[in-house]
Amino acid sequence: MNNNALKQLRQQLNIPVIEAVQLLKENQNDIAVCTQQYHKIQIEKLVEMTQCEPILAQTQYQAFACNFEKALSSIHSIQHKSSTVVFTTSMDKQKISGEIGIFVWKEPKLIEQKEQRAFIPLDDFKYLLDTFNSVFLLEDPIYTEDQSFDICGHNFIDCSTCQIIIKNIKKIKTHDQPLKDFLQEVITWLEQQLEDTKYLVFYGNL
Known part of the structure; x- marks a missing residue:
């Protein structure tokens, strides 16, 4: 030794x-x-x-x-x-502990407000992935480099880009009612978050 x-x-x-x-x-x-x-x-x-x-x-x-x-x-x-709201096509929204998926939160965080995050299991985020990938050049405000959407890490997406993503989500067509409800819940929540933030962070825990 x-x-x-x-x-x-x-x-x-x-x-x-x-x-x-x-x-x-x-x-x-x-x-x-x-x-x-x-x-x-x-x-x-x-x-x-x-x-x-x-x-x-x-x-x-x-x-x-x-x-x-x-x-x-x-x-x-x-x-x-903080509190976490879950968006999923599944009937049971409580069983998310340990699941792989995408967390979403505001950045910068407002200290005086209770933070609310969203979580979308990866099995459900697959319905949105093409929409995010369509906006394939994202400017990261921390690293100032162009990058594609990363399901294994952090994605800092500004408000204007988020608006494009929301617009594209609205174009998704489906006859499946649980999927319709899921898409609408995601749209509504994202629009609410954009009212008082500069960026949304999409973090994949894969």
């Missing part, structure tokens, strides 16, 4: 000796890799304990300088303030 590496790792992460030794063994005394693995595990614990999206766990963990307890408390606070 490299005692210098052990001392340095414990100084960086402030963790028990046993945990530090295990990390060093698993990563051939590479302190940088040990640190990355430790933070990855901490974020995964936050996700497991709160059932939040990984991106929320990551951002809160980083925002509180990798303080696990503070990040956990912040996530619980955010979850208490």
Whole structure:
């Protein structure tokens, strides 16, 4: 065991000796890799304990300088303030825990308002995917790069682009009543969100 590496790792992460030794063994005394693995595990614990999206766990963990307890408390606070509405063709809207799909929320968030997010299971979002892909060049306000719609990550879509998407959703023809209801619910909710926001974020948790 490299005692210098052990001392340095414990100084960086402030963790028990046993945990530090295990990390060093698993990563051939590479302190940088040990640190990355430790933070990855901490974020995964936050996700497991709160059932939040990984991106929320990551951002809160980083925002509180990798303080696990503070990040956990912040996530619980955010979850208490927020509510999630589910749009689906399924009869049971309650069984979404752990499902793969698309989360939607406003950006920037209004601190004084209770945040409301939407969730569309991937099996239902497939009815909308062509509509989103038709607007194939999206300008990401954070990275300022053109990109296509990503069902595995973040899509920051401005109001004018959202209006085009809504217009195209309205053109979808179907004789299936549950699908009609689903499409109308999505349209109504999106239009309401666009009244007081600059962007909508569509996050795929695939």
